[in-house]
Amino acid sequence: MKKSIMVWAASAVLYLGVVIAGYSVYASMNPKADEHTDHTAATVQEEEAVDNQSNHDSHGSHGAAAPSEITRTVSYVNGEIIIELKDKNNHAPELEVSHEKNMHLIVVSSDLQEYHHLHPEKKSAGVYQTKVNLADNSYKVFVDIKPKGLNYSVEPIELHVGNIPHEHGGNDLVADMEFTKTINGQTVELTTRSFEVNKEITLNFNVKDAKPDRYLGALGHVVILDEGGEKYIHVHPVADDKTVFGTQFAKPGIYKLWAEFKFGGQVNVYPFVIEVKK
Known part of the structure; x- marks a missing residue:
């Protein structure tokens, strides 16, 4: 009986040693699941940050992740x-x-x-x-x-x-219903009608069979501000021969844009007020 107990105890110790050794090998080959999950999440966040910064910069808003120097x-x-x-x-x-x-x-x-x-x-x-x-x-x-x-x-x-009150009113912007504007005899139409948040937006301007002069190295420029005049976007044409601009809006709301085109040596500024929806 005593011999059986000793054999059983020896077997138990041997089995426990095998289990511990096996787990050590497994742990060394497979990091903890929670550590793996955290690493993956951090990597995705870093990649998204890079992608967002790349898109932001390409839209001419000159955003920067780090504080301005x-x-x-x-x-x-x-x-x-x-x-x-x-x-x-x-x-x-x-x-x-x-x-x-x-x-x-x-x-x-x-x-x-x-x-x-x-x-x-x-x-x-x-x-x-x-x-x-x-x-x-x-x-x-x-x-x-x-x-x-x-x-x-x-x-x-x-x-x-000048002498103006420190507290001044805001603005009374209302989204345009008419997207055709004539400045100095030259008509331009913003043919884009739908503006949605967090989507690539193509701003297509019909210059009515006219061809703008090159102005500051491009066929045109577009500056966009949100209703509060805080969010600044400056975009340029997507191609050298087109009056088409690409941008993106991070928040819904009312925005005003100024499209600049040069005709016959004169720069015309065409203002449009748009509403970006969710």
Whole structure:
């Protein structure tokens, strides 16, 4: 009887050793399921972030995942807008040329009625200036640049001109029912009628058998702002010979866009108000 118990105990110890050894081999070949799941989720999130950033950048909104490394100061003195740029080390950043210019400056009144697309010239290190006649009002200014080797995102800067109340009303934008506009005798129609959130949108402009002149390296430019004048999108044609633009909207709501085309040496700006739906 005693011998049987000893044999049974020895067998149990041997069996336990085999189980532990087998599990160790299995664990080394197969990481924990929860660790594998977490790694997969992180990888998917990283890939989605890369894809979203790629799409964002391709739409000309100059979004950046990292904080902007450029500080901007905008002032208006004696009919001139003055922009001062500094990097994180308080140095003047070097700017890349984008569509034939170092800087595209978009100035829009807070009610989104007045619109200017300007190209300030460099006056000294980090200082750019341009002349423009602005009425007393509150404006949103967008400094559209590509600093070399630095993160940058285009964000609105408040600019107050003249004696105006600090608290001013918003805008009364209503989506257009008519998508054909005539400026300086040249008619342009926005033939796109459906605008949905989180979908690739093709903005197709019919220039009525006319052919626009090339303007800043393209057949046209489109600037888009949301109703609050916070979200900025700047897009260019999808091809060199077409007045077709591709973009995407992250949120539903009312947006205003300005389509710029050059005919006979004159740049016409065609405003449209659209509604992006879920």
